Amino acid sequence: MAGVPGRRSTGHRRPVMSDLPIPSSPFGALREQLLEAAKTFADGPDALADILTGMVDDVDHALREPLEIFPVCHHSPASALAMARRLREKQPKVIYLELCEDLQPLLQELQNCRLPVALQAFASELDGFPSTWGPLSVVAPITEASAEYQAIAYALTTRDVEIVLVDRSTDHVFQWDPHGSGKGESAVDTTPEAAGTQPHAGKTPGAAGTAAPSPSPASGSPASALGSAQPDEEQAENAALHGEAVGIQVGHLRPRFGELEEHLLRHGKVQHWSEWWDQYVEQPLINADYDTYRQVMALIGSLFRRLTPANDRRLAIDEERERYMWTRIREHLAASGVDRSDCIYVCGAFHAVSRVAEFGSDGAHTYQISPRTKTRWLYGVIPSSYSAIEAQFGHAPGTVSIAAATWNKALKRTGITPFRLQRSQSGKKPTKAKRSSTSAPASTEPVTDRLSTFLASPPLLDSFDEAELLGWCVEIVRLARDNGYLASTADAIAVFETSILLANMRGRRRPTPYDFTDAAITCIEKDSVPKRRDVRRLCEILFGGDRVGRVGYDSLPPLARDVYDRLAPLGLALEKHTLQRALLDLRAKPELQPCSDLLWRLRYLLPPEVVRPIMGERHLGKRSIQESWDLGLGKYQRALIELGYEGVTVEQVLEKRLRQAVHARQATAATALAAVEDSLLYLDNPRLTDNLGARAVRLLAAERTVDDAPEVLRRIRRLLAYYRANQPGLPDWFQEFVTAGYAHYCTLLPTVCLDEQTTVEHVAAVLGFLFSMENLALSLGCDRTQLELAVLQSHPETPGKQALIWAAQHLLGRLSLSELRERCDELLANPLVLPSFPQYLSGFVQALEPAPALAPFVVELISKAFARLPDSVLLPWLPTLLITLRNQGGAMLPRLIDEAGRTFPARLSDVDSWVPPWERRASGTAAPAADSADAPVPGGPVTDLLIAYPASVDAVANLLGCEGTWRSPGDSAAAGPQSLISPEVSALLADYPATAHAAADLLLTSAGR
């Protein structure tokens, strides 16, 4: 003991009460005996003696406190049994419990729940904590086989009994322990149990009462040490029920440093801490009388406390908590005037032997409770599971199920009636039993030394229960067979024999579940696991398996209740743990439409696995008439409950989230448009949509880059299509967005063309917005000159953007197709710019966004490149072209390929005679010149009308400053009426005149008649 690293020096403690022995201690004889032992065995004069006598003094100190202290350990059936016995015997009026005081109102809700559940405090709006910590969540799991549940159930089911939670608030959990509370070092702590079967000198999780979730609870379990089985999916899901919450539990009792735990495990010849506890504390104490129980628990608490390393941060927090708890107890005693002999204080054994100055109902009044932060905490009950508790607090897999089985067995054997909260089926408050007036206050009895006897005598071992072991053997073989093992009766016999042999070797008469598990693994497990579950997991199932709690309807937050109510027409058992399949035929049953709407909203708000559409979609302007859903609201109840912390109805939460999204610091116009889209999809709330849209306009105007331009373009086009198809007019915000966007992107265009960070796609999206929204923008009062000037001012330096600007100039009529073609031909002919030709090409491909009509030209360009470039240039250039097209033109390629399909011959035989259309045009004799003044005037009713009534045309011409003269149809300086016809048609008629002659003959004949 003297060599214990970092043992606390009594000389350096914080102000605490004296450790000196109390003169008339009943433990005097034991103290003397231990001092003698210390002198004999220790290498130093003080170290061991200090610890041993100090432990006895601690026990004495705790027992002398007039307010009865009940030391407990978490998930300990022995504690729960002793508590049940003691409560029936003493019938206390007030119970003080080591649990966060602000969780008090939740205790009432336990009667609506199926255990295990966890009391939860949740805060997403932080004030006083760094925002990076959020959301903060604390859970306190409650199981039936625990002393705290017995105390709570007694208090809630007995009249005139009060239960008072006295521990620091959840807010203080984070105030005092910012590093250990989930985000910091305890999250990476490992424990011997969590790290496999081999104990090591690592740190143990916070015995200060908090534990962050283990990073991968089952990954290092003994099961995985077997090297074959992965934890099955269901187990992993159940183990994650607490999410990222920080866990707190009553009576966390475990050695504070790895070496001590390792030492205890090695000397105790056990695998892990839970087994040690079961063998050396739980089993001997389960039948012990109350005094022995108290003294032994206090002794263990003292042992771990005295062997806490000197600089342990958690000890300082523990002492702070003890001051807090005793201060609260004294406040309550003073306020209520209750006699302290009628009270009982339930706390972890570690705290029962505290030596802080504030300890005791007569302790010092020196502690000032610090105020909470302004963080708004929300409270609720969430489902928990044994595996979640094991994962959270680093217990070996199966520990809590074994504790539950031990509890049930002990209840049957001892005949003790435990306290239970009855579930209120009718919604009525359960009636409370009357408190018996004949209570037995034990504090008046003198304390007698039970420790000496307990420590000196061998533990009372459980007798061998053959029927129980036989039952286990038969059952494990059945389970193994079901899970693919080739197990038989011979294996059952072998497991039976091996269990007994193992138990004997370990000094037990009755094989414990741990012995049995080892025996089953030895005899049944072979070199591989046939299905998902290995034998260890099967043993866990055998001993009760994982149990998942359920929060009753009445304890759910209003939002969750509302969801259940509104989904009731589906007729499904949504509270069940299994997935429920909902089929909605909205044409046959239109009354289910509200359910469908709600499901889509839930799908938007909850994690994807909670509500999952199997069939059916919802997009802007598209709704399914039949839908099919997988609903896991029972299985993932925590998600729904935590959603309930955000608001009273789903719609309110959705609205809140959408507003938060558009007002977030990093919000952009694209996110705002997404929010608009979501509001149209999920909420029928035009006012909200308008607000979100207005925000989008402001966000767009404030943007200084075009990073989101492709997204904005995609969304605004979709919204435009939706509004045109579904609503009589465009909403105001949309019109504003278009006009603001037109001006905004016109302004930015010259800058982004030069900006190296802006890619071709972004510029293409900007041009896409400007040209596809142009008509609308102009009709709303925008000026096209702005766009023309913007394009004129744009002088890009990269080939891709240059190509885009050329395309824009073409669209604006400033560059004809023939000029564009000429420029590109020049590029192809210039060996210096040839290497950058793919970038030009990429720019033209992107230009299909604003100018889809350029598709034939782009096909022509690519074809020309392939036709004209020599192989020595083409082949090295080809990969670049492909990569450029793949990276930058993915979305445009289908359009390009369609166009190429139209251009190129479909059959191989046609290839030889095929002349590209651009070459045919070039070789044509009479290419029409559209803008020539000599162009023939086409005849027809329109021309006739305009010639008959020229006034309006003259007026427009005057307005535009055009001067011209009227010509009659067919009037041309260059050619006769035939020039009106396109050269292809003329050539066709010249080659095959028979049809035309026949038609003319027919017409003449008809006219003659």
Added chain:
Amino acid sequence: MTEQILRPPAEIKYAEELDWLESIDDGPKPFSWRLSPRMVRLFILGSEPSDGLDRKIEQKWFGDRTFVERSIVTLASDRGLLLIGDPGTGKSWLAELLAAAICRNSTLVVQGTAGTTEDHIKYSWNVSMVIAKGQSRESLIPSPIMTAMEQGMIGRFEELTRATSDVQDALISILSEKYISIPELEHDNTVFARPGFSIIATANSRDRGVNDLSSALKRRFNFVRIPVVTNKNREAEIIRFRTAELLRRHQIDLEVPPSLLDILLRSFADLRAAAESATSDDEKLESSLSTAEQIGILEDAILHSNFFGERTLTPEILAGSLVGALARRSPEDLAILNKYLHGVVEPRSKEEGGLWPAFLDGGRQAIAALS
């Protein structure tokens, strides 16, 4: 006697300790066991002060206590024991210790190979004696397993899965009926196993799929899987223990500095982590990176220092041994080690200093020499 044997088996090496344990053992002993199960456990895992013994028993096998307990109770039951695990995890050593503690004879061993025949498991004949005298018990050569049966001892079968399936299946009847028939003889043609007989087999889990055990044979064995030790403290203990033993055997007086041992352990931990995250076989070393591998490297480095060096173990020599032992495939293994040296050791040698820079240099030289 021990001094004349290069590697004395456990029952000779620890004879005095076993005698003493036997003299104080008052626990119930199954069959003809020389020690009770608890004493067997104590012999293998060492004693604690709480055991209340007059002398300290050193720990000889370092691993989970449960594995030892499960192995012992299996031998006390009707089934054979199959220790399965990666190479270098101490399976054979545990088997030897168990046999030595239970029956004081760990040498009744059959080595499984592709050439192992049924004769090696059952019996064969002394041909010249058969020609001279005919077939009789006298001219019969019993296998180690048959000897174990006759004497009620533990027979060992090393690398069971290296033997072909039909040969393996010869064990089925031995483990079930507990006798071997000798049809060649007319009389006295059955050898019955005496109480205390059992078989400890070992199998390499990396050989899975080579000669898989039949279901019938699997049923007659209890499997105990021995994992690779990943606990650093425990691994350090194992290496110290085994290295001290090797040094004694080689009669070399050389100190292994703790900081060098730490370098070796951390290097292996890093390489194991890299192997775990590798997605293909080419990205991980061919070596199983077991504890035995570390002992081998250390032994190699010690011998090198002793005979060719300055009689002190230096980081350069250790790095050379590490690279030499782990680089089995070129270029895959060399590339991984090169990556390790430059990606992990180099930054660490800048950060921590100490012996790491010298270790890095040694590693570089070794890789350069092999490349």
